[in-house]
Amino acid sequence: RGRRAASPSASSTWPPASPTRWQTLVGGLLLHISWKLGWVEINLCSRSEILSWLPASVLFVGIIYAGSRALSRLPIPVFLTVHNAAEVITCGFQKFVQKEQTSHLKVCSVLFLLAAAVCLPLCDTQFDPNGYLWALIHLICVGAYKVFHKLWKPGSLSDLDQQYINYVFSVVLLASASHPAGDLFSALDFPFLYFYRFHSSCCASGLLGFFLMLHTVKLKSSTTSGQYAAWSFLAKVITASLSPFFFVMTANVLTISCLVIGGVGEALLVYTERTGT
Template sequence: MCVRRSLIGLTFCTCYLASYVTNKYVLSVLKFTYPTLFQGWQTFVGGLLLHVSWKLGWVEINSSLRSNVLTWLPASVLFVGMIYAGSRALSRLAIPVFLTLHNVAEVIICGYQKCFRKEKTSPAKICSALFLLAAAGCLPFNDSQFDPDGYFWAIIHLLCVGAYKILQKSQKPSALSDIEQQYINYIFSVVLLALASHPTGDLFSVLDFPFLYFYRFHGSCCASGFLGFFLMFSTVKLKSLLAPGQYAAWIFFAKVLTAGLSTLLFDAILTHAAVGCLLLGGLGEALLVFSEQRGF
């Protein structure tokens, strides 16, 4: 069982790294900045693969899913906002910077639990939230590649992530499984992003994309779709097998691995002060993992 968990954890980390690197390559190197089309493609592939997996009996999805769609719809709207804003932000920000800002979503969750749910919060978790907030707050002032639009979309992204996780935690355990939630997300995202592609101008602007008929673009887009699905699947599997603390530790390891290797693969100019901010954010997340493992 321990070997199986380790294999799934390593698979998750591999998919996490490969997914971020592939998306960053398409968004920043190839400059395919048409988020409704790119995210629409990814969610279409994910939804199709999940539907096939269901029909083949590899995953379980309740056939009476329709009765719970309306209750999950607000979360699906947030999911679309999360992936759309995340795509816009990642196209403009270095991966370590994006992940540091992304982690501020945990501060939103911690604040909600403390202020509205009146849950007891450990000193370690409070320190973690403060470190994450300080790291993200100082980063714009020390980022030599500061991009206002990138930070704006990163803020929208982290707000959507925080709200999405709060809604997810508030769902009754018997309502929808993680796979069923993602199935609804995929279907809703494909429809909404397809409808939005024309008003946003992406539908016709993409015809001017210089690499539209290049094999490396096609291969990267296919890889991003499949990797997104495998990342989701391995995440759900890992979450179901591990305790919250162990699950958080694997996510932390995947983020550190991805942030570190991305600096070797993409042009990222990080000043000493910016590196200090990133390390402070890493310390904040490490404290969060510690508090999860202790059950605080």
């Protein structure tokens, strides 16, 4: 994941949906086992609340599926820059639909994020239309997920409850959609399908994703929104900075400028969260 496909033939050797299914399956199993062993607390007593959360689970599937597709074609810094532009949707919803007061600094930060995401494809010397299309779908799903979470009336479902439902729903939906989407046959043509290292890496990714999810839930519950935003921003900066050492990435001055503008926009957004402006 996170590598740039050099050509259409190269991109066809990468089955982005298969790792997604493995990761959600491993994560769901680990969360279920942790629940049964009493390591985490999950309460799914209310069927009505579970059903009310299903639209968010649909968006969650869109987030991970489109994100996996995009990451198979775009470098990680590029993907994160487009991903961050989802804040445009949530900010626009708050300002124009809910009529909330939005500070000029927050509007400025969102405009920076939007400018970076819009200009990045225009400056990319290795522009991949399919990669950016999947990144756009991922962006829309992330923004819609945040809006739904903001509108959803919180009840007895905790963050872990929501994640458990997301895991179960994504495993069922991705498995049932593998044949209609053509991913089943494309996976059979994958040259490394029968290599144990491929499957072990998928399982390891699911394991790391599970622990990252647990850490994220704990961090959100023990910190303020501003502190959580700062930690999230720091994690993205570290990930984007280290990714060129592991994945091939070709960038020019304009591309780097877009990445910097996106970083500045998110830094301003974190500042507004911490100061409440």
